[in-house]
Structure formats: C-alpha cells, structure tokens
Amino acid sequence: MGRPIITPQEMVAAEQAVFKAGTNSFDVMTRAGTAVAEFLHARWPEGKVQVLCGPGGNGGDGFIAAARLAKLWRDVEVFCLVEKSALTGDAAKAAALWEGEVQPLEQALEAPHAIVLDALFGGGLSRPLEGIAAALAERGGRVVSVDVPSGIDGLTAKPLGPCFRAEGTITFAGLRPAHLLQPGASYCGLVAAADIGIPVQSQAFENSPMLWAGVMPRPGEDGYKHQRGHLKVVSGPASATGAARLSATAGLRAGAGLVTVMSPPGAMTVNASHLTAVMLQVFDGAGDLETAAKQAQVMVIGPAAGITPATRANVEALLKSNARILLDADALTVFDSAPASLFKRLRPHDIMTPHMGEFKRLFGDLADTAVNKIEVARKAAQTAGCVVLLKGADTVIAAPDGRAIVNTHATPWLATAGAGDVLAGLIAGFMAQGMPTLEAAAMGAWVHGEAGRRVGAGLISEDLERHVPDILSALHGEIA
Ligand SMILES: NC(=O)C1=CN([C@@H]2O[C@H](COP(=O)(O)OP(=O)(O)OC[C@H]3O[C@@H](n4cnc5c(N)ncnc54)[C@H](OP(=O)(O)O)[C@@H]3O)[C@@H](O)[C@H]2O)[C@@H](O)CC1
Numbered sequence: 052m053g054r055p056i057i058t059p060q061e062m063v064a065a066e067q068a069v070f071k072a073g074t075n076s077f078d079v080m081t082r083a084g085t086a087v088a089e090f091l092h093a094r095w096p097e098g099k100v101q102v103l104c105g106p107g108g109n110g111g112d113g114f115i116a117a118a119r120l121a122k123l124w125r126d127v128e129v130f131c132l133v134e135k136s137a138l139t140g141d142a143a144k145a146a147a148l149w150e151g152e153v154q155p156l157e158q159a160l161e162a163p164h165a166i167v168l169d170a171l172f173g174g175g176l177s178r179p180l181e182g183i184a185a186a187l188a189e190r191g192g193r194v195v196s197v198d199v200p201s202g203i204d205g206l207t208a209k210p211l212g213p214c215f216r217a218e219g220t221i222t223f224a225g226l227r228p229a230h231l232l233q234p235g236a237s238y239c240g241l242v243a244a245a246d247i248g249i250p251v252q253s254q255a256f257e258n259s260p261m262l263w264a265g266v267m268p269r270p271g272e273d274g275y276k277h278q279r280g281h282l283k284v285v286s287g288p289a290s291a292t293g294a295a296r297l298s299a300t301a302g303l304r305a306g307a308g309l310v311t312v313m314s315p316p317g318a319m320t321v322n323a324s325h326l327t328a329v330m331l332q333v334f335d336g337a338g339d340l341e342t343a344a345k346q347a348q349v350m351v352i353g354p355a356a357g358i359t360p361a362t363r364a365n366v367e368a369l370l371k372s373n374a375r376i377l378l379d380a381d382a383l384t385v386f387d388s389a390p391a392s393l394f395k396r397l398r399p400h401d402i403m404t405p406h407m408g409e410f411k412r413l414f415g416d417l418a419d420t421a422v423n424k425i426e427v428a429r430k431a432a433q434t435a436g437c438v439v440l441l442k443g444a445d446t447v448i449a450a451p452d453g454r455a456i457v458n459t460h461a462t463p464w465l466a467t468a469g470a471g472d473v474l475a476g477l478i479a480g481f482m483a484q485g486m487p488t489l490e491a492a493a494m495g496a497w498v499h500g501e502a503g504r505r506v507g508a509g510l511i512s513e514d515l516e517r518h519v520p521d522i523l524s525a526l527h528g529e530i531a
C-alpha cells in the first residue's frame with residue numbers, strides 16, 4: 052500500500068488502543084528499541100556508538116537499543132539527560148536492561164565516538180531543546196535518530212529550535228509528517244518505519260507505485276487509439292506556445308491515444324511547425340473550446356495561457372463540459388481576485404496543480420494557518436472541491452474527501468522552466484485513459500520525479516519525456 056503517514060498524536064492514540072486491548076507496553080518498547088539497534092547496526096556497522104537518552108519513551112528506546120547493540124559486540128557508551136533513578140515507567144524498565152554505566156549528558160560533548168544514537172526526544176516535542184541537549188544537537192557529526200531527529204516537531208515538520216541532523220531515522224508503525232515534509236525531511240536522512248505491532252489507519256500515504264499500480268492504464272490487446280482517450284491542451288499566443296507543447300507531448304508519452312493542441316489562430320503557424328504526432332486544432336474564443344471539449348476526456352489549460360480575461364472565460368467555458376479539466380499556472384492566476392467563482396465551478400474529478408506562489412494567490416493565508424502542508428492541501432481540496440496538487444520538494448496531492456499522498460520521489464534538478472508543464476501533461480495523459488484523478492496525479496508526480504532523477508544534472512524539461520517509455524515499461528513489468 053505504500054507507507055501510511057500519521058501524526059505523533061495519532062500514533063499515541065493507536066498505541067493506547069493496543070495497550071487497552073491487552074498488549075504490554077514494555078513489549079512494544081522492546082520491539083521498538085530492538086528495531087533501532089538493528090537499523091543502526093545494519094547500516095552503520097562500525098565504530099563506537101554514543102547513545103543519548105532523554106527522560107521519556109524515546110530515551111527508553113535508546114536504552115533498549117544500547118543493550119542490544121552491546122550484545123552485537125558494538126562498543127557503546129550511554130549518556131542520559133536525567134539520573135537513571137529519576138526515570139519512570141517503561142523508560143525505567145528499559146534503563147534497567149542496560150548493565151553498563153549511565154553518564155550525565157554533559158559528558159557526551161567531549162566523549163570520543165564514531166556515531167551518535169539520538170534518543171533524546173520524539174516527535175511530540177512541545178518546546179525547544181536547551182542547554183546540553185541543544186549543544187549536542189549543534190555539535191554535528193554522524194547521527195542516527197530514534198523516531199524523529201530531536202528538536203523537530205513531528206507534526207509541523209519544523210524545527211522548534213536547535214535540532215539534530217541525522218544520516219538515518221528510524222520510526223515506528225508509519226511515517227510522521229516530518230519525515231516527508233520540508234524542512235523536517237531534510238534533517239531525517241534515510242527513513243525506515245519498523246513494524247512494532249501497532250496497526251495504524253490513515254488517509255495519507257507516501258507516494259509509491261503500490262498505491263496506484265492496480266489502476267495504471269494499460270492498452271487492451273485488441274485496443275485502438277480512441278479507446279485510450281483524447282487529451283486536448285490549450286496553447287498560449289504565438290509568443291508563448293512551448294508550454295502547451297511540452298504538456299501535449301508528455302500526455303502522448305503517458306499513453307493518451309490522441310492528443311490535440313488547441314491553438315489561437317495567430318499561433319497556428321508556430322504550433323504547426325513543431326508538432327508531429329500531436330494534432331492541431333484552431334480555436335477562436337471560449338465557445339470553440341467548449342465545443343472541442345465535447346470530443347475530449349481531459350482538457351489542460353494554463354501553461355503559458357496568458358493572464359487575460361480571455362483565459363478566464365476559456366476556463367469557465369471548459370468547466371461547463373463533461374471533460375475532466377486540469378488547471379495550472381495562468382488558468383489559476385486569472386482567478387486571484389475572485390477564487391470563489393472558480394471553486395463553485397470545479398468538480399471532484401478536476402485537478403489544479405499550483406506551485407506555492409499560485410496557491411497563495413488563490414487560497415490566501417491558508418498556507419500559513421494550517422498545521423502542515425498535508426493539511427494545507429487537504430483544506431484547499433475541500434475548499435476548491437477538486438483534487439489539488441501542491442508542488443514542491445514535498446509535493447502534496449489531496450482530494451476533497453480527505454485522501455492525501457506526499458511525493459518526495461523527485462530531484463532538485465526538476466526546479467527548472469517547463470517541468471511543471473510536463474507534469475501537467477503526464478497527469479492529464481493518465482487521466483485521459485480513465486485513471487481516477489488522485490491516482491493519476493500520484494502516478495504523474497512519481498513518473499515525473501523518476502524521469503528527473505534519470506536525467507540528473509543539466510536537466511531541461513525537453514529531456515524528461517524521453518525517459519517515460521522506459522519508466523512505464525518498468526512499472527508494467529516489461530523489459531525496458
Ligand atoms: N508510547 C509507547 O508505547 C511507545 C513509545 N515509543 C517511543 O516513545 C517516544 C515517545 O515517548 P514520550 O511520549 O515519553 O516522549 P519523549 O519525547 O520521549 O519524552 C518526553 C519527555 O521529555 C520532556 N521534554 C520535552 N521537551 C523537552 C525539552 N525541550 N527539554 C527537556 N525535556 C523535555 C517532557 O517533559 P514535559 O513536556 O512533559 O514537561 C517529557 O517528560 C516515541 O518517540 C518513541 O521513541 C516507542 O517505544 C514505541 C512505543
């Protein structure tokens with residue numbers, strides 16, 4: 052299914068439910084601490100381990116991990132923020148398993164070590180690190196963190212103040228928002244989620260082919276192009292046609308049976324001179340687009356469409372049709388003074404794909420008031436009444452019904468002109484073949500990120516589509 056995302060508060064509730072049903076909480080902590088030791092030992096197999104334990108459950112995991120690492124013949128030293136005698140509950144039981152010395156945390160600062168196990172605080176932290184904990188966070192070095200890097204708020208994904216920066220983080224049951232959303236994710240390094248016997252339920256998932264492989268479009272053995280859907284992309288004026296062509300070609304690569312660029316009369320020549328498999332059709336005003344949409348499964352409008360009253364009229368006309376609509380860029384910006392008039396027209400199967408700048412123009416301070424980016428996208432999807440894909444290093448895709456998918460399968464090299472147009476085309480191409488909108492968006496984001504990774508440094512948007520056939524072949528289990 053892909054890894055579920057739960058908040059630290061939902062994790063506590065899931066734990067309480069399991070404990071209430073009779074599971075011993077110390078058994079669960081033992082599984083957690085053992086998973087921590089195995090994670091560290093498998094990936095950082097050499098050198099002295101400095102274990103830093105906090106006063107609560109996170110520290111408890113640290114003591115259990117320390118005892119386990121010692122059994123694996125690792126050289127381990129343990130330091131604790133409080134006296135061992137001051138620990139209570141499961142943390143005290145965990146500390147009792149550690150037979151070696153427990154030194155005051157102050158002494159960790161100068162103690163020689165190769166790797167630090169940060170078991171100071173978990174993701175439910177309510178106030179910034181201070182004193183010796185803050186000094187240790189700022190010391191740097193090689194760190195593996197338990198649950199989240201101490202100092203990061205697991206829910207908001209923001210540092211509360213000084214925080215550890217880990218090479219690896221091991222958490223439990225599912226991921227927390229901080230493991231995927233920025234800036235928290237950049238402090239986590241490699242993230243593993245161990246199964247410790249706590250079942251969790253969530254409507255939010257990390258993007259993975261497992262989420263949508265079951266609904267991936269695939270042409271039938273006896274299929275023909277009209278069965279694979281018709282996608283139409285609205286072009287800008289003569290001086291701004293490239294964006295629509297990037298979307299159109301990506302849509303064709305994604306597998307749409309037919310793709311047409313809808314061109315204003317003045318841009319016909321330039322579009323015609325650049326198109327081969329993609330078809331070309333003229334439109335002169337919103338009425339023509341509304342008519343054209345009757346012969347399309349999906350319409351894309353926005354890439355370089357122009358911030359003009361005509362673009363706004365075109366969007367309104369398209370939203371009267373039965374085709375699903377993908378709105379991007381200028382098609383969103385033209386509604387910045389009257390977003391409600393757009394929202395009332397959108398349907399749950401439509402999608403908008405804003406970056407944060409376009410998002411803020413439509414949704415105002417929602418981006419600053421919601422607790423994290425998952426909630427930002429969810430609230431936007433509910434407000435707009437359509438699927439919202441909010442771009443970034445952490446792209447969040449949310450549906451009006453509350454489902455959300457976070458895509459981090461990408462590369463910073465994708466931050467370049469035209470990459471968003473390719474993304475729009477991929478998503479629309481999958482939608483044209485009948486894929487549900489949320490899943491098409493998730494698949495589009497994943498394939499786009501994978502293509503970006505394959506190109507790497509020097510990426511320009513024209514490079515992306517060439518990698519799509521190999522990626523799709525691999526996803527379909529065919530030799531690429
Ligand atoms: N529950 C379970 O069964 C399982 C839990 N597991 C593990 O438990 C972890 C959660 O445990 P937890 O709830 O005890 O939280 P944790 O962060 O360890 O400590 C909180 C303590 O720190 C204190 N404190 C906070 N901020 C501070 C500051 N800046 N400076 C100083 N002190 C500060 C805070 O004080 P308070 O805010 O209450 O005054 C409180 O006393 C979780 O991350 C996972 O690793 C796993 O074993 C799986 C099973």
Ligand SMILES: [K+]
Nearest residue numbers: 172197199201
């Ligand atoms: K930690």
